[in-house]
Amino acid sequence: MTLAAATNESLAEMSNVLIYSAMAVYTLAFFAYIAEWLFGSRSKVARTAAALTPGAESRKAPAVTVKQAGGTAVLERPKVVVRATAGTRDVPDGPGAHGGDEQGDLYGRIAVSLTVLGFLLAFGGVLTRALSVQRAPWGNMYEFNITFSTVAVGVYLTLLALKKNVRWIGLFLITSVLLDLGLAVTVLYTASDQLVPALHSYWLYIHVSTAILCGAVFYLGAVTTILYLFKDSYESKLAGGGKPGSFATSVLERLPASASLDKFAYRVNAAVFPLWTFTIIAGAIWAGDAWGRYWGWDPKEVWSFITWVAYACYLHARATAGWKGRKAAYLALLAFGCWLFNYYGVNIFVSGKHSYADVGLGVLTAAGF
Amino acid sequence: MSNTTTDDTTKAGDDQELGAAGAQLSTAPDEAPNLPSLGVIGWARWFWRQLTSMRVALLLLLLLSLGAIPGSLIPQTGIDETKVADFRERHEVLAPVYDKLGLFNVYSSVWFSAIYILLFVSLIGCIVPRTWQFVGQLRGRPPGAPRRLTRLPAHTTWRTETGPEQVREAALALLKKRGFRAHLSGDAVAAEKGYLREVGNLAFHIALIVMLIAFAWGQLFKSEGNKLIVEGHGFANTLTQYDDFKSGSLFTTDDLEPFSFDLKDFKGTYERTGPNRGTPRTYEADLTYSEGAYGEQKRTTVKVNEPLKIGDAKVYLVSHGYAPVVTVRDGKGQIVFQDAVPLLPLDANVTSSGVVKVLDGYRNPEGKKEQLGFQAFFVPTFGGSATGTMLSQFPALDYPVLALNAYHGDLKADSGIPQSVYQMDKSKMKEFKGPDGKLLKKLLRPGETMKLPNGAGSVTFEKDIKEWAGFQVVQEPGGGWALGGAIVAIGGLAASLFIQRRRVWVRATAGADGVTVVEMAGLGRSESAKVPEELGDLAEALYAQAPGAPEPDPDSATAPESAPGPDDASAKTPDHRNPASAEGAEQQ
Numbered sequence: 017m018t019l020a021a022a023t024n025e026s027l028a029e030m031s032n033v034l035i036y037s038a039m040a041v042y043t044l045a046f047f048a049y050i051a052e053w054l055f056g057s058r059s060k061v062a063r064t065a066a067a068l069t070p071g072a073e074s075r076k077a078p079a080v081t082v083k084q085a086g087g088t089a090v091l092e093r094p095k096v097v098v099r100a101t102a103g104t105r106d107v108p109d110g111p112g113a114h115g116g117d118e119q120g121d122l123y124g125r126i127a128v129s130l131t132v133l134g135f136l137l138a139f140g141g142v143l144t145r146a147l148s149v150q151r152a153p154w155g156n157m158y159e160f161n162i163t164f165s166t167v168a169v170g171v172y173l174t175l176l177a178l179k180k181n182v183r184w185i186g187l188f189l190i191t192s193v194l195l196d197l198g199l200a201v202t203v204l205y206t207a208s209d210q211l212v213p214a215l216h217s218y219w220l221y222i223h224v225s226t227a228i229l230c231g232a233v234f235y236l237g238a239v240t241t242i243l244y245l246f247k248d249s250y251e252s253k254l255a256g257g258g259k260p261g262s263f264a265t266s267v268l269e270r271l272p273a274s275a276s277l278d279k280f281a282y283r284v285n286a287a288v289f290p291l292w293t294f295t296i297i298a299g300a301i302w303a304g305d306a307w308g309r310y311w312g313w314d315p316k317e318v319w320s321f322i323t324w325v326a327y328a329c330y331l332h333a334r335a336t337a338g339w340k341g342r343k344a345a346y347l348a349l350l351a352f353g354c355w356l357f358n359y360y361g362v363n364i365f366v367s368g369k370h371s372y373a374d375v376g377l378g379v380l381t382a383a384g385f
Numbered sequence: 386m387s388n389t390t391t392d393d394t395t396k397a398g399d400d401q402e403l404g405a406a407g408a409q410l411s412t413a414p415d416e417a418p419n420l421p422s423l424g425v426i427g428w429a430r431w432f433w434r435q436l437t438s439m440r441v442a443l444l445l446l447l448l449l450s451l452g453a454i455p456g457s458l459i460p461q462t463g464i465d466e467t468k469v470a471d472f473r474e475r476h477e478v479l480a481p482v483y484d485k486l487g488l489f490n491v492y493s494s495v496w497f498s499a500i501y502i503l504l505f506v507s508l509i510g511c512i513v514p515r516t517w518q519f520v521g522q523l524r525g526r527p528p529g530a531p532r533r534l535t536r537l538p539a540h541t542t543w544r545t546e547t548g549p550e551q552v553r554e555a556a557l558a559l560l561k562k563r564g565f566r567a568h569l570s571g572d573a574v575a576a577e578k579g580y581l582r583e584v585g586n587l588a589f590h591i592a593l594i595v596m597l598i599a600f601a602w603g604q605l606f607k608s609e610g611n612k613l614i615v616e617g618h619g620f621a622n623t624l625t626q627y628d629d630f631k632s633g634s635l636f637t638t639d640d641l642e643p644f645s646f647d648l649k650d651f652k653g654t655y656e657r658t659g660p661n662r663g664t665p666r667t668y669e670a671d672l673t674y675s676e677g678a679y680g681e682q683k684r685t686t687v688k689v690n691e692p693l694k695i696g697d698a699k700v701y702l703v704s705h706g707y708a709p710v711v712t713v714r715d716g717k718g719q720i721v722f723q724d725a726v727p728l729l730p731l732d733a734n735v736t737s738s739g740v741v742k743v744l745d746g747y748r749n750p751e752g753k754k755e756q757l758g759f760q761a762f763f764v765p766t767f768g769g770s771a772t773g774t775m776l777s778q779f780p781a782l783d784y785p786v787l788a789l790n791a792y793h794g795d796l797k798a799d800s801g802i803p804q805s806v807y808q809m810d811k812s813k814m815k816e817f818k819g820p821d822g823k824l825l826k827k828l829l830r831p832g833e834t835m836k837l838p839n840g841a842g843s844v845t846f847e848k849d850i851k852e853w854a855g856f857q858v859v860q861e862p863g864g865g866w867a868l869g870g871a872i873v874a875i876g877g878l879a880a881s882l883f884i885q886r887r888r889v890w891v892r893a894t895a896g897a898d899g900v901t902v903v904e905m906a907g908l909g910r911s912e913s914a915k916v917p918e919e920l921g922d923l924a925e926a927l928y929a930q931a932p933g934a935p936e937p938d939p940d941s942a943t944a945p946e947s948a949p950g951p952d953d954a955s956a957k958t959p960d961h962r963n964p965a966s967a968e969g970a971e972q973q
Contacts, residue, residue, distance in 0.1 A: 094541040094905075094924045094933070096917045207659065216667070217690040290878045297871040306690045308609070308701045308859040310867065311600065313464060313492050318457040325450040329443055331882075336439045354450070366457060 027148035028207070034141030035162055039197050041134035042190055048127035049113070049187035055123060056115030057266045107251060109272040112184050127186060128176065135173060138166045138197075154224045155215060157363060161200035165193040168232035175236075182280075184271055188239045219302035226295040231355060233288040234327075237281045238352035241345045244277035248342060278345070282334060285348060289327055296320050315366040319358035326351035436503065437510035445504040452500050456491030459483065463490065505597060512590050519583050527566055530573035530890035534906035537890075539917035541924045542904040547931035549901045552893035555930040559923065560889065573892035582910075585880025592874035599866035606640065607861045608632040615708045615725045615853040619647035622698070622858065642698040642860060646674035649684075651705055651852040655780050663734055663779055670702050670854045687856075697860050704855030706730045709763055709787050710847035711741050716840040721746040725851040728763050729807050734777035737763040740809045741789070741844075744798055750840050756796045758809045759844060762788040770828070787846045789835055790826035791817040817841065885909050887916050889923060893931075900934050903927070 114120030142163050146153035153159045172189050175182045250268040253260050260268070271277065299320065304310035311317060330347040333339035339347075435441050460468035469489050473480040487494030534540050545552065553574055560567035560576040567576035610627035612620050620626055622645065624638050650671040656664045670687045676695055687693050693700040706728060713722035721743055728737035743757035766779035767786035775788055795813035798804055817825040817837055827835040829846040836843050887909040896902045905927070907920040 094543045094921075094928055096539050096541045096921045096924065098539050098917045207661075216688070219690075286882045290875055290882060293878055294875050297875065300871070301868070302690070304699075304864065305692060308692070308699065308703070308857050309861065310864060313456055313461065315457040318453050322450040322453050325446050325453075329446045329450070332439060332443050332446065336443060338440070339443065362457070 024148040024150075027144045031141045031144035031148060032201075034137050034144060035197065035201065038134045038138035038141055039194065039201070041130055041137055042194055042197070045127050045130035045134055046187070046190045046194060048123050048130055049190060052113045052120050052124035052127055053187060053267070053270075055117045055120030056113050056270055058115070058117050058120070107273040107275065109181065109276050110184075110268075110270040112181070113187065113270055115266075115270045124183060124186075127190075128183065131169060131186065131190065132173060135166065135169045138162065138169070142166050152221050152224065154220075154228065156204075156206040158200050158204040158206045160224070160228065160359075161196055161204055164228050164231055165196045165200075167228050168235055169193060171229075171232050171236060181272060181276075185236065185239055185243075188243075189236070192235075192239075217302060217306065219298060219305070223295060223298040223302055226291055226298065230288050230292045230295055231359065233284050234292075234352050234355050237285040237288075238349060240277050240281040240284070241348045241352075243271055244274055244281055245342065245345055247271050247277055248274040248345075250274075278341070281345070281348060285327065285351075286331060289331065292324060292327065296324060315362050316358065319354060319362050323351060323354040323358055326354050433510065436507050439511075442504065442507045442511065445500060445507060448500050449504060452491070452497050455488055456497075459488050459491070461489060461491065463492070501597070505594060508590055508594065512587060512594075515583075516587055519587065522583075523580065526568050526570075527575045527577035527888055529570035529575050530892050530906075534890055534892055534904045537906035537908050539908075539920050540904065540906035541920065542902065543924075543928065544896065544900045544902055544934045545931040546934045547901055549893040549895050552901055552903055552927070552931045553891065556891035556893070556927055559926055559930075560891070563923065565889065572894050573890050576889045576891075577887070578889075579884050579886035581880050582884040582886045583881075585877040585884065587877070589874050589877030589881055592870040592877055595870035596867050596874065599863040599870060603633075603861040603863035603867070605633045605635040606863070607859070608636050608640065609857065609859050609861075611703070611855060611857050613704075613727055613853055613855045614648045615727055616648055616651055616851045617725075619645060620856070621645035627858075640860065642696040643678055644674060644676050644680070644695045644698070646672045646693070646700070648672060648854055651854045653705060653780065653852070665780070668702060668705060670856075697862055699859050701857045701859065702854055703857045704730075706735060706737055706853050706855075707763055707765060707782070707785075708851040708853045709761070709785075710849050710851060711759075711761075711787075712845040712847055713741070713743050713747070713757060713759075713842065714845070715747055715842040716750045721842075722757075723847075725853075726761065727806075727853045728761060732777070733780070735765050735780045736775065736777040737761075739763075739807045742796055742798070742806070742809070744796065747842070749793065755793050756798070757842075758792040758794075758796055758811075758814055759789045760792075760809060767828075782850060785831060785850055787829045788826065789829060789844060789846075790824050791835070791837060791844070793817060793841070885915050887919070889920065891927065901931070903931060 112124070114124045142153050142159075145159060145162070149155065153163050168189065172182065172185065246264075247268050250260050250264055251274050272280070296317075299317070300310040303312070303314075303317070326347065330344055330351055333344040333347050460472050462469050472489075476483075483489055487496065491497055531537070535542070547555075549572070553569060553572075556574045557567050557569060560574060563578070565576035565578045566580075567574055569575075608630070609632070610624075610630040612626060612628055614620055622641050622643060624630060624641065648670060652667070652669045652671075654666045656662055656666055668689050671684070672687060672693065673682050673684050674693065674695070675682050685693055687700060687702045689702055692702075708725035708727040710725045711722070712720060715721050722741070726739060726741050728739035730737050739761050741757075741759040741761055747755055747757055749755045762775045763785070764775055764777035765781060765785050766777050766783040768774060768776065768778045775786075792809070792811060792814040794815045796804075797810045797813055804810065819825040819838070825835075825838065829835060829844075831846055831848040831850065834843050834845040887907055889905065889907050892904045894902055905920060905924050907916045909916040
């Protein structure tokens with residue numbers, strides 16, 4: 017009889033301390049983001065309004081095509097002129113949450129720094145948790161949640177490091193990360209422990225890690241999509257001659273243009289869709305090894321499939337006349353809703369093979385996926 | 386201000402001017418509404434057009450995801466029959482309605498099948514013409530340059546002393562080197578790249594069809610049987626050996642893979658401490674097996690995630706339990722029964738129950754033939770008599786106890802009706818009475834014996850407790866095809882989402898002052914940052930071979946589209962550029 021390695025209690029405790037510290041730092045980051053938005057509201061530049069309000073001067077500003085070979089100086093290299101796609105609103109991107117306000121920008125930078133610190137702490141928490149149980153840190157819903165939020169923040173910070181204009185998503189992200197971690201440490205907490213035989217497989221690393229990454233990226237896409245819907249209706253209102261409320265103006269002015277938001281949401285969703293496909297297929301291969309069939313319409317399988325079909329719908333809708341824009345955005349939200357239900361709903365309300373609650377070889381603790 | 390137009394007019398202008406240049410950058414179907422003409426053929430054509438349109442495909446996809454939902458919430462016959470039976474009992478009104486709607490068999494119901502079959506017909510109706518169209522595009526050449534390249538989403542232009550022909554040749558060589566399909570047409574080079582996007586798209590959709598067929602094939606020819614084997618016993622893969630067996634509608638017994646195996650040893654380990662005490666940690670079954678009728682004997686270990694694969698068949702370890710060895714002696718001390726009796730687990734700690742049946746060889750003290758039956762409860766870890774329960778405290782064999790009671794008479798095993806080996810038909814059985822006049826029962830520790838009253842014999846719970854393992858043997862052909870399809874689908878999907886299909890044109894014409902004007906433009910199917918970026922790189926490379934010439938005096942400007950002086954001056958300051966284009970370019 018080979019006894020599985022015992023869990024390391026002190027590492028597990030250290031992990032808990034790190035996760036709580038991460039939550040504290042994220043809370044500070046949350047206030048810093050709030051401060052960024054508050055100070056940013058002092059800025060009164062209404063670029064979107066200027067671009068869209070009928071009769072506003074800038075509307076008539078011609079789309080100048082620059083002649084690059086101008087002057088007598090010989091160019092270093094020819095410059096490429098890019099034109100906005102015909103048919104889209106010609107709206108500039110907002111300056112971000114700080115709204116161009118210096119103090120706001122300072123708080124924004126502080127918020128990002130705190131987010132980095134919180135991420136490092138959370139990452140340490142996940143790592144020590146993994147070390148304490150000597151396996152991948154996603155054997156139950158608690159571990160899945162802490163890893164998920166860490167990956168989501170990681171994706172956000174990676175995009176920032178790549179100089180993408182995504183700082184505006186920070187407040188929304190950190191808010192939900194705090195909720196996610198709060199849920200994890202209160203409701204879902206499970207003492208660190210070994211895995212049941214059904215989860216002893218290298219597919220656990222492949223299948224679950226890609227599922228977490230997909231979820232994190234889908235989540236960023238969904239947040240952007242919601243903001244897109246707000247910004248789009250704001251722009252439509254302006255274009256139609258309406259006058260949105262001052263709060264809406266203050267907040268939405270600072271976000272990127274709806275076209276940019278839409279494009280960003282599409283890119284992240286499209287980029288991760290093949291990975292989600294892979295996640296399902298990896299799961300099917302594992303199921304083939306563990307349960308004797310690669311596809312058996314288990315609730316978790318059904319909902320991954322529904323999520324997949326919903327995202328496929330979204331991708332097709334974006335290429336279909338009459339479905340572009342808002343309708344496609346609703347589909348994207350629906351698809352993320354399916355993903356969310358697949359995680360929380362199926363784990364909590366529906367019992368199936370993934371819930372590891374059957375008697376027999378699967379008398380197992382509730383595992384994430 | 387000749388270069389400046391508002392968006393709306395450029396849009397209209399674009400469509401006219403791009404014409405063939407923008408055409409067929411994809412094989413996506415046209416979404417033009419098509420009103421039916423009269424007649425059957427007209428209607429059929431209209432129906433077909435509708436079915437293969439993206440819009441209907443989209444609706445079918447939505448329907449498919451909606452249709453899949455009830456199957457995850459309502460118990461399904463194919464997954465758990467006992468749950469369905471339970472549901473039927475609890476919902477007497479709802480169950481018949483669900484039956485009519487096929488909600489207990491969603492994934493094989495008529496309506497669900499109808500959705501996905503329509504979807505796949507729609508898919509095929511979409512793929513076939515797109516494939517032909519794509520083959521046509523591959524055999525043809527990229528379309529020639531539009532008249533005014535400055536109208537395209539990304540363009541650049543400069544003047545050079547190099548002759549137009551040299552520029553065109555250099556451009557042609559450059560584009561070909563960069564992997565473009567390029568050719569000279571008129572005064573311009575036309576080039577296209579990214580055909581793999583279309584290949585990926587088609588491959589992805591074809592792979593989906595392959596996966597569906599493989600899955601359907603697997604379901605039709607599938608077989609699935611269960612067998613419980615006690616340590617030391619064996620199994621040969623024939624229909625009669627299975628405890629239960631299910632198969633697809635086209636399966637024949639000849640399809641069963643010939644092999645046999647013996648269970649040598651089963652090992653289970655469990656968490657000893659902590660909140661998850663008793664949770665299984667490892668399960669391993671050591672087997673010797675041989676392929677074919679007289680194959681060579683091989684050893685292997687089957688674990689939960691590691692089935693034994695023999696040909697098309699896979700042998701899975703799916704359950705386990707204990708099989709206490711019981712010896713029954715008659716009044717003269719003769720052994721009439723000695724065997725390991727597999728008992729079925731009732732809970733996570735393997736509290737088990739079953740029946741010991743002695744069918745032949747027993748004669749009662751009067752010398753009459755009789756059958757014996759013992760109801761057995763077994764716990765691998767007894768909580769002590771103080772707990773008053775026969776519930777196991779731990780799944781491993783820490784303190785095994787067997788509880789037996791005893792009956793004699795006729796087990797009715799020969800009545801022709803198949804009998805469960807785990808249940809006893811007591812209708813013709815009489816109780817052995819204990820000293821208290823009640824049913825004789827006793828808790829036995831390993832090695833202990835229970836005496837039957839009046840010299841009727843004895844039952845011994847032997848010290849050697851065996852374990853049994855439940856195996857599921859599954860044969861599902863088409864798995865390889867499904868996997869192949871899946872891999873192609875991911876590759877195709879990645880190609881169709883990440884590869885840009887784009888066109889580049891380079892026009893070089895001699896200006897009136899003898900200086901060559903080079904114009905380059907790029908066009909992608911979707912608005913992408915990569916098109917202008919790549920155009921910039923290409924322009925830089927070409928610029929090195931056809932360096933810029935000084936701009937002529939604005940008054941004598943002859944370059945096409947060039948603007949009068951004041952415009953040029955304003956254009957040099959970036960602030961005057963269209964803010965959207967400028968910021969868009971930066972952001973991308």
